[in-house]
Amino acid sequence: MMKRGWVWLLTGLVGGLIAGLVYTWVLKPVAFYDTYPPLMREDFRADWVRMTGLAYGNEGDLTRAHLRLKDLPPDEIQSALTQALDSAVASGRPLPVLQRLATLAQAYGANNAAIRIYASDEVLLFTPTPTPVAITPTATATAIQPTLTPTKAPTPEPVPHVILPTPTPLPPPYTISQTVKSCLPEPRIAISLTESVTVTLRGRERQQINGLPGREIWLLWTGGADHAFTGLRPAQGSGYADFHVEPEQLYNLYIEMPTGAPVTTLKIEACTTKEGKSGWSSWLIVLLATEKR
Numbered sequence: 001m002m003k004r005g006w007v008w009l010l011t012g013l014v015g016g017l018i019a020g021l022v023y024t025w026v027l028k029p030v031a032f033y034d035t036y037p038p039l040m041r042e043d044f045r046a047d048w049v050r051m052t053g054l055a056y057g058n059e060g061d062l063t064r065a066h067l068r069l070k071d072l073p074p075d076e077i078q079s080a081l082t083q084a085l086d087s088a089v090a091s092g093r094p095l096p097v098l099q100r101l102a103t104l105a106q107a108y109g110a111n112n113a114a115i116r117i118y119a120s121d122e123v124l125l126f127t128p129t130p131t132p133v134a135i136t137p138t139a140t141a142t143a144i145q146p147t148l149t150p151t152k153a154p155t156p157e158p159v160p161h162v163i164l165p166t167p168t169p170l171p172p173p174y175t176i177s178q179t180v181k182s183c184l185p186e187p188r189i190a191i192s193l194t195e196s197v198t199v200t201l202r203g204r205e206r207q208q209i210n211g212l213p214g215r216e217i218w219l220l221w222t223g224g225a226d227h228a229f230t231g232l233r234p235a236q237g238s239g240y241a242d243f244h245v246e247p248e249q250l251y252n253l254y255i256e257m258p259t260g261a262p263v264t265t266l267k268i269e270a271c272t273t274k275e276g277k278s279g280w281s282s283w284l285i286v287l288l289a290t291e292k293r
Contacts, residue, residue, distance in 0.1 A: 211239025
């Protein structure tokens with residue numbers, strides 16, 4: 001009886017499997033249909049736009065990108081391309097990809113800080129060279145002017161000499177409190193923004209160092225720029241941000257605005273790790289706010 005039970009069980013399983021295959025492959029197979037992007041669901045349309053933007057960033061085929069985005073709602077294109085650019089910046093995509101993606105988003109009317117930064121590099125400023133014009137001398141008739149008697153000009157009154165006070169330069173918003181240089185297989189520049197705050201512990205005041213999240217960090221180098229925000233890696237601290245960088249390059253560090261004098265200039269050079277392997281110099285710069293941020 002036990003053997004018969006196993007036989008019937010196996011027979012039922014095999015029969016059910018065969019019947020299911022016949023139904024799905026013969027009676028009602030899966031059908032695939034081509035669809036039109038504007039007819040897709042809204043979240044699928046957003047994915048389609050983001051993939052189109054990233055494809056254009058890597059391929060550079062503008063005609064294909066416009067064809068893929070044809071008839072889609074402009075506001076959805078702007079939103080999805082902006083999100084795609086922000087994600088590409090955060091993931092460290094190459095600068096040409098970010099420039100093409102920002103230019104595509106700008107062409108569809110999107111506008112934010114990242115788009116203005118990366119799309120501006122695509123604009124070529126052309127200053128025409130003035131063409132020299134040959135000047136042909138023309139004979140000019142000379143008129144006889146009457147002789148005028150010069151009149152003595154009045155003597156100007158002396159202007160009092162005023163000594164203006166020399167303005168006292170303001171302290172920088174951040175100072176470097178610590179610099180750590182290491183040798184790693186992949187070069188990296190890490191920044192930690194901090195501030196000193198007064199806290200009361202057990203009735204006594206003491207200074208405490210806290211991280212500053214949400215601050216924009218800039219790296220500028222010859223032919224490129226990149227930025228990041230502090231606080232996106234909580235495990236490293238609320239004021240932490242880092243960049244993957246290229247070897248044999250000089251980087252200027254800016255905080256919040258990439259203008260004026262840089263906070264510091266860092267160079268990525270070849271080095272040797274503790275294990276005797278070849279590596280590249282990497283930096284950790286800890287900055288302390290000089291005033292309440």
